[in-house]
Amino acid sequence: MSKIPYRTYLTEEEMPRQWYNLRADMKEQPDVYLHPGTHQPITREDMLPIFCDELCDQELNSTDRYIDIPEEVQEFYKIYRPAPLIRAYNLEKALDTPAKIYYKFEGNNTSGSHKLNSAAAQVYYAKKQGLTSLTTETGAGQWGTALSMACAYFGLDLTVYMVKVSYEQKPFRKAVIHTFGADVIPSPSDTTEVGRAILKAHPGTGGSLGCAISEAIETATHQKGCRYVLGSVLNQVVLHQSIIGLESKIAMEKLGEYPDIVIGCAGGGSNLGGLMGAFMKDKLDGSRPQTDFIAVEPASCPSLTRGRYAYDFCDTGHVTPLARMYTLGSDFMPSANHAGGLRYHGMSPILSKLYHDGYMRAVSVEQTKVFEAAVQFAKCETILPAPESAHAIRVAVDEALRCRESGESKTILFGLTGTGYFDMNAYTSYLEGKMSDYIPTDEELQKSFDTLPKIG
Amino acid sequence: MSKIPYRTYLTEEEMPRQWYNLRADMKEQPDVYLHPGTHQPITREDMLPIFCDELCDQELNSTDRYIDIPEEVQEFYKIYRPAPLIRAYNLEKALDTPAKIYYKFEGNNTSGSHKLNSAAAQVYYAKKQGLTSLTTETGAGQWGTALSMACAYFGLDLTVYMVKVSYEQKPFRKAVIHTFGADVIPSPSDTTEVGRAILKAHPGTGGSLGCAISEAIETATHQKGCRYVLGSVLNQVVLHQSIIGLESKIAMEKLGEYPDIVIGCAGGGSNLGGLMGAFMKDKLDGSRPQTDFIAVEPASCPSLTRGRYAYDFCDTGHVTPLARMYTLGSDFMPSANHAGGLRYHGMSPILSKLYHDGYMRAVSVEQTKVFEAAVQFAKCETILPAPESAHAIRVAVDEALRCRESGESKTILFGLTGTGYFDMNAYTSYLEGKMSDYIPTDEELQKSFDTLPKIG
Numbered sequence: 001m002s003k004i005p006y007r008t009y010l011t012e013e014e015m016p017r018q019w020y021n022l023r024a025d026m027k028e029q030p031d032v033y034l035h036p037g038t039h040q041p042i043t044r045e046d047m048l049p050i051f052c053d054e055l056c057d058q059e060l061n062s063t064d065r066y067i068d069i070p071e072e073v074q075e076f077y078k079i080y081r082p083a084p085l086i087r088a089y090n091l092e093k094a095l096d097t098p099a100k101i102y103y104k105f106e107g108n109n110t111s112g113s114h115k116l117n118s119a120a121a122q123v124y125y126a127k128k129q130g131l132t133s134l135t136t137e138t139g140a141g142q143w144g145t146a147l148s149m150a151c152a153y154f155g156l157d158l159t160v161y162m163v164k165v166s167y168e169q170k171p172f173r174k175a176v177i178h179t180f181g182a183d184v185i186p187s188p189s190d191t192t193e194v195g196r197a198i199l200k201a202h203p204g205t206g207g208s209l210g211c212a213i214s215e216a217i218e219t220a221t222h223q224k225g226c227r228y229v230l231g232s233v234l235n236q237v238v239l240h241q242s243i244i245g246l247e248s249k250i251a252m253e254k255l256g257e258y259p260d261i262v263i264g265c266a267g268g269g270s271n272l273g274g275l276m277g278a279f280m281k282d283k284l285d286g287s288r289p290q291t292d293f294i295a296v297e298p299a300s301c302p303s304l305t306r307g308r309y310a311y312d313f314c315d316t317g318h319v320t321p322l323a324r325m326y327t328l329g330s331d332f333m334p335s336a337n338h339a340g341g342l343r344y345h346g347m348s349p350i351l352s353k354l355y356h357d358g359y360m361r362a363v364s365v366e367q368t369k370v371f372e373a374a375v376q377f378a379k380c381e382t383i384l385p386a387p388e389s390a391h392a393i394r395v396a397v398d399e400a401l402r403c404r405e406s407g408e409s410k411t412i413l414f415g416l417t418g419t420g421y422f423d424m425n426a427y428t429s430y431l432e433g434k435m436s437d438y439i440p441t442d443e444e445l446q447k448s449f450d451t452l453p454k455i456g
Numbered sequence: 457m458s459k460i461p462y463r464t465y466l467t468e469e470e471m472p473r474q475w476y477n478l479r480a481d482m483k484e485q486p487d488v489y490l491h492p493g494t495h496q497p498i499t500r501e502d503m504l505p506i507f508c509d510e511l512c513d514q515e516l517n518s519t520d521r522y523i524d525i526p527e528e529v530q531e532f533y534k535i536y537r538p539a540p541l542i543r544a545y546n547l548e549k550a551l552d553t554p555a556k557i558y559y560k561f562e563g564n565n566t567s568g569s570h571k572l573n574s575a576a577a578q579v580y581y582a583k584k585q586g587l588t589s590l591t592t593e594t595g596a597g598q599w600g601t602a603l604s605m606a607c608a609y610f611g612l613d614l615t616v617y618m619v620k621v622s623y624e625q626k627p628f629r630k631a632v633i634h635t636f637g638a639d640v641i642p643s644p645s646d647t648t649e650v651g652r653a654i655l656k657a658h659p660g661t662g663g664s665l666g667c668a669i670s671e672a673i674e675t676a677t678h679q680k681g682c683r684y685v686l687g688s689v690l691n692q693v694v695l696h697q698s699i700i701g702l703e704s705k706i707a708m709e710k711l712g713e714y715p716d717i718v719i720g721c722a723g724g725g726s727n728l729g730g731l732m733g734a735f736m737k738d739k740l741d742g743s744r745p746q747t748d749f750i751a752v753e754p755a756s757c758p759s760l761t762r763g764r765y766a767y768d769f770c771d772t773g774h775v776t777p778l779a780r781m782y783t784l785g786s787d788f789m790p791s792a793n794h795a796g797g798l799r800y801h802g803m804s805p806i807l808s809k810l811y812h813d814g815y816m817r818a819v820s821v822e823q824t825k826v827f828e829a830a831v832q833f834a835k836c837e838t839i840l841p842a843p844e845s846a847h848a849i850r851v852a853v854d855e856a857l858r859c860r861e862s863g864e865s866k867t868i869l870f871g872l873t874g875t876g877y878f879d880m881n882a883y884t885s886y887l888e889g890k891m892s893d894y895i896p897t898d899e900e901l902q903k904s905f906d907t908l909p910k911i912g
Contacts, residue, residue: 012462079462080839110840110875149838152834172628178887379636382565383566421568424632
């Protein structure tokens, strides 16, 4: 019936063999990382105690446009990829819109999200370096699950610091991580100095990604053969996630399509950075100047739309390098918003720079509106989306409705990063009318901005 | 690297447009259903108050080899199908086996299982007939979820009677069903006469599929514009699920493969009946006489391996027709085995007949051994299997290990019916060493057999 199929899968032969490094095409580079103590540009040597050697190189590599995906990582990708590009015919029909809606679905793996793309790469490099264990943080639990899967596959030990509010809201997430053989510790915890300090300063806190990062780094740097890995924000993660956009672009080319609008939820920026990379390339080189890139963030944690573009710590404990990025201040403690993966005070320096330079825009949305879109989407498309992903759905729906008003037949592509099977408490809260929207006041944000480090 | 890809997807054009009706090729037919009151062969008219008209026809149709899949159902299938055929390279490697292991993965949809294949068909026919609501039972919750998804899509109301033990073990399953707009009632309940009677006879019971079926039928037959739908056991369900085997066969043909062994978990028989259909055809017509078909059931609910081949009720309340099948007796109350979907006292009459006539064999496995295989599989293949599906994994692993002993390079195909995201209590119980195996004694079974109706 339909000329364009519902689902488009690449063959193994069509799958990308290289990641795309967006920085190689940026007119201006993100500002360099600074050492947290000296405020001097950070060196490879500064990073080596924290990250694997090869990941340090990738973090600092702003010149190589394409980077080979190691054979072993390609093999791992083939277990669960390619991810389908799906035409949302039923959503289009329900919205009665002339827009064409596509989504790249990254949730068809047990981590429930795109996070596995970078987990596979990071664990492989750790293994190659002869390391025996890793530490990390997890918010919604998707990154922790992804990493536990990759560690089980490559044979490394793993300790996951899980944001306490997610740990409590998602009892089964930690069970999945356990199944893959990793340890899970709710953060802030008393297992680290920085955790104990945060607990003292904020008793009863639900934690944040920033806290959990501090704890994971402290643990990694105190153990032999151990390093820290991060699931978002970093340049290396945006690099690994470029597979999302590369696959999407190949699939759309096969269909004779190109997006007018590219939409992704943005917490630390890993998903949107990955999805938009291959398309942003065309905007940067002038061949597709009109493409509209939209980052969607929760109104409760609005780093792009209400944050400052400034140097800040990536963590609450102030042990990481300083990155220039859009930030709410590393002390910002988001409310117990259910979209755990978007509870981060900062934003990828790459995305921050592109946003600052006007290559993309950002929209913040309230939680109840997000779940409204999530339920509508589930009923039409038979996939129960993760709350994080549903932020992108919300804006895709809004853009499609705008097309209905204007009569434009735009092509919309959004990233459906994952599934919501471990978020049923949030869905129940929404369905029972018990979910509230929280928007930080200007005063709250100002208080947090006041803690930004004074640089230069 | 590998000539055969990890994942094989059919294109939309390659997807089957007809279901395969296994009965058309069986040398002998399953015995006819009998009226529960008169013990006379049941007629279409007897069934019409319970089932949709067109489903009654399909139930009784033993002659048409292929039945067209309605366009609307084909469109629905395209939203979440085709399901991939996956080569388990990593499991093969972990087992160091010369066997080639393939699995057909039906869990890549929000129902988490193959159940959506029949749900789509049944809801479509109900809609076509002008019905406004449906009732059903669910064990593990997968059928209930699938049906709620199909009802949301086609716009029908739905009430789900969920086996109480699953309702309690899987709090988030009902939340998913709610999200798709259906009602969920733990069974046995006080909303029906039969439920109240069962509660009185077995106070504190965890329920069974048999109970839940009785309640759903009572409710359906007392409401205008309402019918009952069943997710397993029936001929019509095996028909709809034939899509699994048809797709598998096409995919294997593309790879130049044919299975020596076909393995599926068997509760009511919907998955295995669907998976094996297209291959059993070749055994029945003599072109592939050697194929080994294995039904895997839990040792706690061993209908094929320890049951009687006799006429029995399909439900505990004795309102359904009598079917000749392998049964433990409709009064059999399985222990609180975590594989909720396999807690059924009977077995599809089609599978029962084929088993009785020697076309297939059956194996029963203990729960802890099943979870051992599930965890191994998850770590190798990065998919967390449903406990039901893990029964098939257990036997696939055992057969592959047998090949290691014998040096044979057999081709194994098993059905990975679904994912275990809502079964984390069971996984946790296993990982913490708290899971026990329960095997009914001969005395217990005898007591249950004594309740079998006396026919002829």
